[in-house]
Amino acid sequence: MPDSHSKNEQTAMIGIGEYRVGSFPMMTIGLGSCIGLTLYDDSLKVGAMVHIMLPESAGRNDRPGKYADTAVPTIIKELNAMGCKNRSLVAKMAGGAAMFEYFGANLNIGERNAIKVRALLEEHHIHVAREDVGGKCGRSVTFLPANSGKFSIRRADGTTAEL
Amino acid sequence: MKLTSVQSDAIQELGNIGAAHAATTLSQMLGSTVEMSVPAIKAIDISELGNYMGEESAAMVAFELQGEIPHGGYIIFYISRESAIRLTNTMLGLTDMNRTMNEMDESALLEVGNIMVSAFLDATAELLGFIMLPSPPALSLDMAHATMSSLIAQMSEEVDDVLLFSTELVCEEHKIDSDIIMLPEPSTLARIVELMENMMKSI
Numbered sequence: 392m393p394d395s396h397s398k399n400e401q402t403a404m405i406g407i408g409e410y411r412v413g414s415f416p417m418m419t420i421g422l423g424s425c426i427g428l429t430l431y432d433d434s435l436k437v438g439a440m441v442h443i444m445l446p447e448s449a450g451r452n453d454r455p456g457k458y459a460d461t462a463v464p465t466i467i468k469e470l471n472a473m474g475c476k477n478r479s480l481v482a483k484m485a486g487g488a489a490m491f492e493y494f495g496a497n498l499n500i501g502e503r504n505a506i507k508v509r510a511l512l513e514e515h516h517i518h519v520a521r522e523d524v525g526g527k528c529g530r531s532v533t534f535l536p537a538n539s540g541k542f543s544i545r546r547a548d549g550t551t552a553e554l
Numbered sequence: 555m556k557l558t559s560v561q562s563d564a565i566q567e568l569g570n571i572g573a574a575h576a577a578t579t580l581s582q583m584l585g586s587t588v589e590m591s592v593p594a595i596k597a598i599d600i601s602e603l604g605n606y607m608g609e610e611s612a613a614m615v616a617f618e619l620q621g622e623i624p625h626g627g628y629i630i631f632y633i634s635r636e637s638a639i640r641l642t643n644t645m646l647g648l649t650d651m652n653r654t655m656n657e658m659d660e661s662a663l664l665e666v667g668n669i670m671v672s673a674f675l676d677a678t679a680e681l682l683g684f685i686m687l688p689s690p691p692a693l694s695l696d697m698a699h700a701t702m703s704s705l706i707a708q709m710s711e712e713v714d715d716v717l718l719f720s721t722e723l724v725c726e727e728h729k730i731d732s733d734i735i736m737l738p739e740p741s742t743l744a745r746i747v748e749l750m751e752n753m754m755k756s757i
Contacts, residue, residue, distance in 0.1 A: 406600070408600060408601050408714075421607070421698065422703075423700035444706075492692070494618075500707045529609075529700025529701070530700070
């Protein structure tokens with residue numbers, strides 16, 4: 392019953408390091424160097440969204456959504472458990488910005504996050520359909536699995552886009 | 555780290571003294587009275603940062619805490635976009651609220667942030683006998699959550715919760731509302747708490 396809970400359903404807010412899997416609306420706000428990644432299966436109309444903060448977990452596994460190397464396998468596994476095949480999953484992502492031009496150690500966390508996520512998706516044979524990554528602008532993302540996986544971005548400068 | 559109520563009071567007192575000095579400098583720059591709130595200390599799980607800072611547009615002037623601890627965390631001068639325009643308008647003698655921010659605004663904000671944060675850290679250094687120096691400032695005019703989460707991501711110690719301690723500085727006359735927010739690394743925080751506790755024992 393994919394449509395039974397799509398009406399008047401509350402949007403799930405995905406905080407830093409969190410992820411959700413399902414067909415309900417999901418949203419993550421204020422992505423800076425973080426990555427908002429979604430995987431979507433059009434045949435089942437389900438998807439997952441995760442708000443990744445850092446590329447490497449270095450062995451930590453208490454917050455799988457926080458690190459690219461734990462987040463990607465975790466959401467794939469959960470989607471597989473719901474019957475999704477990797478070849479039918481489509482990935483979209485936004486974020487990975489550098490909010491400060493010259494500051495501190497200039498660790499390029501945004502860029503490293505994006506590179507790591509792309510590499511992991513490739514390892515799992517998942518196609519990255521579209522991305523809005525980099526630059527120096529904050530972004531918020533809304534993801535609607537029940538509505539063909541619609542992925543909308545609102546940028547800090549007021550512009551919007553759909554991937 | 556979890557703070558006891560005594561430790562929390564000590565940090566609050568430190569914030570009070572730092573913010574009082576910062577408020578004085580802001581008041582001098584604006585030529586009007588600046589009120590300050592009691593410093594608020596919040597331990598926030600990173601997944602809940604959005605409940606405190608969201609998509610609202612804000613100017614944030616960030617400094618790394620340096621000095622005796624090389625990477626001590628961050629201290630941030632936070633001001634909402636509207637307040638930032640009112641502030642720079644007051645400083646530059648302008649009145650238009652609907653204009654876009656330009657380089658003049660950006661250097662004015664960097665300068666105000668620099669002066670206020672320096673005053674804050676001077677006062678805390680004098681009190682603690684522990685020197686924290688501000689790095690050169692960096693400005694971000696963006697969604698508050700995007701800026702803050704990026705700073706948390708580049709902290710050198712891995713954190714799942716952050717201790718935000720902030721003091722609100724309000725200028726009624728010009729309707730300017732700003733905050734000084736400290737985001738110390740856990741080890742810096744432990745050091746500050748230890749110094750404050752020793753000081754209170756010796757009184």
